[in-house]
Amino acid sequence: MALFSSRKTIVVDADVLVIGGGFGGCGAAYESRYWGRNLKIVVVEKANIERSGAVAHGLSAINCYMGMQWGENQPEDHVRYARGDLMGLVREDLIFDIARHVDSTVHKFEEWGLPIMKNPETGRYLREGKWQIMIHGESYKPIIAEAATKAASKVYNHIMVTHLLLDKARHDRVAGAVGFSVRDGNYYVFRAKAVIVAAGGASHIYRPRAIGEGTGRTWYAPWSSASAYGLLIEAGAKMIQMENKIVLARFKDGYGPVGAWFLLLKAYATNAYGENYEAARFDEMKALVGAYADVKPMPTCLRNHAMIEEMKAGRGPIYMHTQECLDTKEKEDIGWEDFLDMTVGQAVVWASQNIDPKETPSELITSEPYVMGSHATCSGAWASGPEDCAPADYQWGYNRMTSIAGLFGAGDTIGGSAHKFSSGSFTEGRLAGKAAVRYVMDLQASPEADAAQIEKLAATIFRPLDNYQVGRNEIVAGTVSPNYLLPLHGLQRLEKLMDEYVGGYSTFYVTSEPLINRGLELLSMLREDLDHLGAENLHQLQRAWELNHRVLTAESVARHTLFRQETRWPGYYYRADHPTLDDAAWHVFTASEYDAKTGDWRLGKLPVHHII
Amino acid sequence: MPTYTDMTKCDGCGECVDICPSDIMHIDPVYRRSYNIEPNFCWECYSCVKACPQHAIDVRGYSDFAPLGHKVRVLREKEKGSISWKIRYRDGRVKEFSFPIRTTPWGSIKAPADYAAPDAAGLSSPLLAHEPEALKVAALPMLPAAAK
Numbered sequence: 001m002a003l004f005s006s007r008k009t010i011v012v013d014a015d016v017l018v019i020g021g022g023f024g025g026c027g028a029a030y031e032s033r034y035w036g037r038n039l040k041i042v043v044v045e046k047a048n049i050e051r052s053g054a055v056a057h058g059l060s061a062i063n064c065y066m067g068m069q070w071g072e073n074q075p076e077d078h079v080r081y082a083r084g085d086l087m088g089l090v091r092e093d094l095i096f097d098i099a100r101h102v103d104s105t106v107h108k109f110e111e112w113g114l115p116i117m118k119n120p121e122t123g124r125y126l127r128e129g130k131w132q133i134m135i136h137g138e139s140y141k142p143i144i145a146e147a148a149t150k151a152a153s154k155v156y157n158h159i160m161v162t163h164l165l166l167d168k169a170r171h172d173r174v175a176g177a178v179g180f181s182v183r184d185g186n187y188y189v190f191r192a193k194a195v196i197v198a199a200g201g202a203s204h205i206y207r208p209r210a211i212g213e214g215t216g217r218t219w220y221a222p223w224s225s226a227s228a229y230g231l232l233i234e235a236g237a238k239m240i241q242m243e244n245k246i247v248l249a250r251f252k253d254g255y256g257p258v259g260a261w262f263l264l265l266k267a268y269a270t271n272a273y274g275e276n277y278e279a280a281r282f283d284e285m286k287a288l289v290g291a292y293a294d295v296k297p298m299p300t301c302l303r304n305h306a307m308i309e310e311m312k313a314g315r316g317p318i319y320m321h322t323q324e325c326l327d328t329k330e331k332e333d334i335g336w337e338d339f340l341d342m343t344v345g346q347a348v349v350w351a352s353q354n355i356d357p358k359e360t361p362s363e364l365i366t367s368e369p370y371v372m373g374s375h376a377t378c379s380g381a382w383a384s385g386p387e388d389c390a391p392a393d394y395q396w397g398y399n400r401m402t403s404i405a406g407l408f409g410a411g412d413t414i415g416g417s418a419h420k421f422s423s424g425s426f427t428e429g430r431l432a433g434k435a436a437v438r439y440v441m442d443l444q445a446s447p448e449a450d451a452a453q454i455e456k457l458a459a460t461i462f463r464p465l466d467n468y469q470v471g472r473n474e475i476v477a478g479t480v481s482p483n484y485l486l487p488l489h490g491l492q493r494l495e496k497l498m499d500e501y502v503g504g505y506s507t508f509y510v511t512s513e514p515l516i517n518r519g520l521e522l523l524s525m526l527r528e529d530l531d532h533l534g535a536e537n538l539h540q541l542q543r544a545w546e547l548n549h550r551v552l553t554a555e556s557v558a559r560h561t562l563f564r565q566e567t568r569w570p571g572y573y574y575r576a577d578h579p580t581l582d583d584a585a586w587h588v589f590t591a592s593e594y595d596a597k598t599g600d601w602r603l604g605k606l607p608v609h610h611i612i
Numbered sequence: 613m614p615t616y617t618d619m620t621k622c623d624g625c626g627e628c629v630d631i632c633p634s635d636i637m638h639i640d641p642v643y644r645r646s647y648n649i650e651p652n653f654c655w656e657c658y659s660c661v662k663a664c665p666q667h668a669i670d671v672r673g674y675s676d677f678a679p680l681g682h683k684v685r686v687l688r689e690k691e692k693g694s695i696s697w698k699i700r701y702r703d704g705r706v707k708e709f710s711f712p713i714r715t716t717p718w719g720s721i722k723a724p725a726d727y728a729a730p731d732a733a734g735l736s737s738p739l740l741a742h743e744p745e746a747l748k749v750a751a752l753p754m755l756p757a758a759a760k
């Protein structure tokens with residue numbers, strides 16, 4: 001306590017606590033206020049809600065919109081699409097639930113001031129693809145944050161939440177959360193009846209392709225630090241599909257998304273010799289995954305697979321032929337706005353490398369893996385489904401409640417509900433927010449956080465500051481100490497071992513039982529070393545806790561990857577010792593529960609029900 | 613670098629520190645101006661560039677793949693609801709673009725508590741706020757209840 005002897009403990013009581021002010025959290029705040037007029041609804045965010053989360057930058061499209069008002073798609077269609085893309089394994093009840101509500105979310109966004117592009121011929125929203133609509137989305141996040149800020153009793157910015165609190169009497173019930181202010185170092189204790197975790201998925205658990213400054217330009221935000229999972233796993237929540245990491249085919253280095261280019265502008269990709277490699281590799285993919293190769297559109301992982309095989313064969317660079325499609329000023333504007341709205345770094349790459357997309361093709365590449373629940377992937381918590389349509393064993397209480405009573409999730413947090421993106425994550429936040437209000441209204445006796453646990457966590461959370469203070473005085477200068485690791489050191493060790501042992505890009509995403517087992521040995525030593533993290537200041541203390549969340553998530557990923565003895569998603573990762581898809585044994589969800597007291601992991605299977 | 617701060621323009625106001633999603637814009641204790649303390653955790657999201665009242669922050673592309681000599685400058689005019697970009701290539705070519713960012717006045721969103729309170733029974737229905745009207749279809753789609 002020497003360094004921060006003036007540290008205060010701030011206790012905040014709430015009915016509903018929302019952790020994370022991204023799209024899931026903003027939706028949760030909005031909806032919980034609508035239904036819970038007299039409740040205290042608190043949002044806690046580690047940055048500033050106006051520009052936080054995965055959409056901080058902006059977006060150029062809304063990727064989940066049915067268009068039911070024009071009969072464009074029905075919710076069942078979206079379930080079939082997501083199921084096909086994820087090779088059969090999704091929570092159809094959760095996806096249906098988001099799809100049937102998402103249009104009302106998007107209509108509110110437009111009413112609030114989000115500029116949605118219109119098709120001049122039909123007057124409808126301009127479709128990028130079957131599910132996507134184009135927006136002028138530079139201010140997408142500030143607009144949505146305005147709605148959430150007006151809804152919440154209070155938004156606490158710059159507070160990093162590190163742990164959930166469980167009820168003293170019932171360890172399967174949530175009682176709040178703790179964390180610290182990244183600004184003044186005060187200890188924050190949030191006591192809440194219901195908690196909605198809407199924190200971020202995971203970038204930076206695998207070695208990024210860049211090696212210097214460019215490691216900041218990962219595809220998913222560097223501040224998506226796996227808190228969605230780190231918080232829940234530590235608390236003992238049941239997690240599913242953590243092996244279902246995602247690899248993205250993107251513009252090389254800038255990681256500009258390809259959706260608008262393929263779908264709206266009709267650009268196409270070839271290998272270096274101008275060949276359409278995807279079609280040429282169809283039979284090979286069919287041998288790996290059988291009928292799943294016939295799904296239209298071709299699953300995201302299989303498209304990656306074709307690109308990866310081309311790169312292995314030395315037929316790269318892979319090129320996106322932007323120069324073939326930007327034939328009008330209007331299309332050039334759309335192409336540039338696509339990146340200026342959401343990936344300015346891609347425009348910087350073009351300007352720096354003298355690439356004019358109107359004249360020159362751009363390289364594509366497959367990224368390092370990420371762990372998420374909101375994109376074309378569905379890692380996350382096992383959650384209770386909607387009462388009116390979830391199968392009986394998919395519901396045990398309130399919609400979007402995890403296996404811990406009172407603990408809800410939205411966005412990256414919830415597993416099995418892929419293809420939510422921004423609008424679906426906000427919608428899932430709304431579903432969780434309404435359910436949490438109902439839970440609070442029904443609650444007989446409030447949970448009580450354990451004072452001893454709160455005190456113990458205070459010591460744990462600030463320990464890296466003490467470690468640094470002591471260890472730093474034993475060395476002359478520099479970053480090398482035998483007694484502490486800086487957060488960046490720990491992060492680099494994590495990224496390297498996940499890359500080499502658990503299917504990163506350097507092995508072309510290949511792993512196996514012996515590789516994962518060796519990786520787990522090294523991970524267990526890294527986890528022990530986390531007790532020796534040193535933080536020079538509060539910024540590094542934030543990095544230290546982000547690393548804790550990432551490492552625990554990574555271990556979960558490794559264990560799930562080991563458990564699933566098949567290659568379900570070639571192009572996301574490969575089990576060399578089980579190289580094909582095995583529906584007879586593995587048409588199931590993988591599930592795990594971690595016991596923080598004993599350090600044991602319990603893995604098992606959960607059934608996949610097809611309701612559509 | 614991502615981002616860097618111009619010594620002669622920055623007045624140390626701290627807007628960039630407040631807005632940075634990555635907590636990497638800090639005030640230098642000697643010069644009392646902001647700088648990027650961790651370029652390898654900068655997403656080039658431009659949140660700080662847009663927020664800077666002095667236009668003191670700029671971006672130099674990541675050193676591991678972006679050759680020097682480029683500029684991607686931005687002017688976000690919040691009240692006008694527009695954003696303008698000027699892109700200068702390494703070889704001197706220039707491109708300019710301007711896009712809308714919002715169609716309504718800032719601060720104009722109606723808070724959820726300003727709508728009529730829903731009746732208590734609504735809490736157990738599957739409808740969310742403003743539904744079914746906001747769906748723009750007659751009713752919320754339902755599935756037959758799954759076999760229990």
